[in-house]
Amino acid sequence: MPLVCFSSPKGGVGRTTLAATAGVALHRLGWRVIAIDLDPQNALRLNFDLPDELRGIADEIDGERDWSDLAVETPAGIFLVPFGTASTSEALRVDAHVAQTPGWLAQRLEPFLQERDLLVVADMPAGPSPVNVEIDPLADLRLMVLLADAMSLPLLPKPPQGDALPAGGDRAREFGYVLNQVDPRRQLCRDVMALSRDVLGEALYGVIHQDEAVAEAAACQLTVLDYAPDSGASQDILAIARRVNRSVAPA
Ligand SMILES: Nc1ncnc2c1ncn2[C@@H]1O[C@H](COP(=O)(O)OP(=O)(O)O)[C@@H](O)[C@H]1O
Numbered sequence: 658m659p660l661v662c663f664s665s666p667k668g669g670v671g672r673t674t675l676a677a678t679a680g681v682a683l684h685r686l687g688w689r690v691i692a693i694d695l696d697p698q699n700a701l702r703l704n705f706d707l708p709d710e711l712r713g714i715a716d717e718i719d720g721e722r723d724w725s726d727l728a729v730e731t732p733a734g735i736f737l738v739p740f741g742t743a744s745t746s747e748a749l750r751v752d753a754h755v756a757q758t759p760g761w762l763a764q765r766l767e768p769f770l771q772e773r774d775l776l777v778v779a780d781m782p783a784g785p786s787p788v789n790v791e792i793d794p795l796a797d798l799r800l801m802v803l804l805a806d807a808m809s810l811p812l813l814p815k816p817p818q819g820d821a822l823p824a825g826g827d828r829a830r831e832f833g834y835v836l837n838q839v840d841p842r843r844q845l846c847r848d849v850m851a852l853s854r855d856v857l858g859e860a861l862y863g864v865i866h867q868d869e870a871v872a873e874a875a876a877c878q879l880t881v882l883d884y885a886p887d888s889g890a891s892q893d894i895l896a897i898a899r900r901v902n903r904s905v906a907p908a
């Protein structure tokens with residue numbers, strides 16, 4: 658039932674890596690997990706050994722076909738709904754469809770959100786988009802992934818308020834942050850970490866070290882949990898998954 662969205666204002670920060678890896682970690686904590694790729698990059702599948710040409714959301718915007726028909730089981734045990742291979746114009750068509758059909762995305766997700774022991778992880782597009790506008794209000798937990806760099810500092814404070822939240826609804830919503838690619842040998846990284854801890858307090862869900870094993874894992878179409886279980890990044894992501902689990906597990 659819970660929906661956990663991995664978002665960020667800009668790309669290349671580790672949203673997809675974290676959505677895939679935290680999804681697998683949450684599966685290991687006992688959840689059935691389905692990961693939904695809402696980013697036209699269609700990259701979520703690259704963390705798993707899956708065929709290249711999988712049908713996805715972009716192939717089904719005109720149809721009424723249930724997204725569960727698009728779900729594939731990954732070797733890591735979680736299920737995945739790909740975005741689908743889409744050209745720029747096809748990706749823009751998805752955006753236009755979502756913008757012009759309010760409620761469509763929510764309707765597509767609803768069967769998953771109604772399953773009590775199913776946790777839904779969403780890999781969101783970077784920055785503002787019609788998909789974010791539609792999905793964010795449904796999320797039980799929105800995790801903002803940031804790099805531990807100077808450009809991220811102005812993005813730190815204030816969880817979104819007002820227009821980003823829906824009127825009404827019954828989900829207990831929470832907003833958290835993850836600092837990714839932290840290298841404690843760098844003074845700037847240490848400063849950003851310290852400041853983030855001050856500003857965010859409990860909203861800082863965790864810190865992930867920059868770890869070559871993460872990049873190597875992706876090259877092998879594995880998550881780092883399978884590629885290098887004892888690596889620092891694996892331990893960091895497992896800790897974040899435990900924190901997510903505490904937030905979204907039924908009381
Ligand atoms: N903690 C990390 N350490 C090392 N490399 C990382 C880490 N997190 C992500 N990466 C690498 O950074 C690149 C971008 O990550 P990705 O998840 O695709 O970002 P996004 O989805 O935000 O665009 C990928 O090559 C990924 O392997």
Ligand SMILES: [Mg+2]
Pocket residue numbers: 669672673674696698700780
């Ligand atoms: Mg991505």
